[in-house]
């Protein structure tokens with residue numbers, strides 16, 4: 001039997017996941033679309049034959065319309081969806097961030113622990129990107145020597161009107177806060193943000209690009225260029241510096257064209273194509289695990305750790321110098 005997935009939130013990511021589940025993912029179908037906005041709900045339902053529409057998750061739960069929940073609302077709406085989904089004992093794939101701050105993330109951890117099972121997978125999809133996975137293997141294998149530094153570039157062509165200054169951290173660098181420790185095998189001890197010359201093309205409400213510096217407890221240092229008005233396209237790339245070499249991921253690929261005295265290669269316009277393979281692999285891994293009642297990917301504890309790093313990152317955005325990232329001991333449940 002297919003896993004009946006309820007997708008909560010039918011914005012850009014929700015609509016993308018609905019299409020993905022019905023077209024690409026084996027063993028799952030979208031059975032419910034939960035979206036308060038009627039127009040968006042209708043548009044999503046038109047792409048999901050057989051699915052029922054609901055305004056609230058509770059109504060879909062009352063109708064026994066789903067076996068698992070994919071949460072794709074903006075981060076500030078995650079807690080009120082996570083709590084009833086946990087109470088119903090359903091496996092959950094929650095788009096990043098887990099929640100907006102460490103306090104609410106802790107509340108979610110407690111609710112998950114009360115169910116006695118790990119039910120929440122957080123949508124840090126970069127862990128499912130083949131190149132990130134290859135770099136992690138290289139680091140772990142040690143064949144190029146120890147990892148010393150990571151230079152990360154995180155560039156968006158532009159951002160929507162709803163994107164405000166703290167989202168540079170909470171919505172964007174949130175990914176590096178998860179994937180950097182996953183790659184480098186340490187945890188973040190502090191975060192610093194430097195803002196240099198402002199891009200005159202960025203919206204008035206933003207001051208960027210920014211340079212985010214992180215120090216890990218294993219001595220590795222990391223810089224992230226966070227840039228959301230780069231105009232030309234979407235680019236997420238990393239250069240890893242080892243004792244005996246350098247590795248790069250996220251370089252443009254595909255068709256190369258020499259014409260009219262110039263050389264061209266394509267670049268992505270946004271994350272839906274750049275990380276399409278990662279999203280596919282992430283959702284398939286989750287569906288396979290959810291059919292057995294579990295998860296297969298970043299946990300709620302990973303989500304909590306990132307929330308703590310984001311809180312330090314936002315503080316760093318508003319002050320000068322490094323801000324410490326202080327984590328409580330890992331609860332036994334997540335050890």
Ligand code: ISE
Pocket residue numbers: 156171172175271
């Ligand atoms: C967006 O919300 C994402 O999650 C993308 O992966 C990220 O690159 C972008 O900067 C965010 O706004």
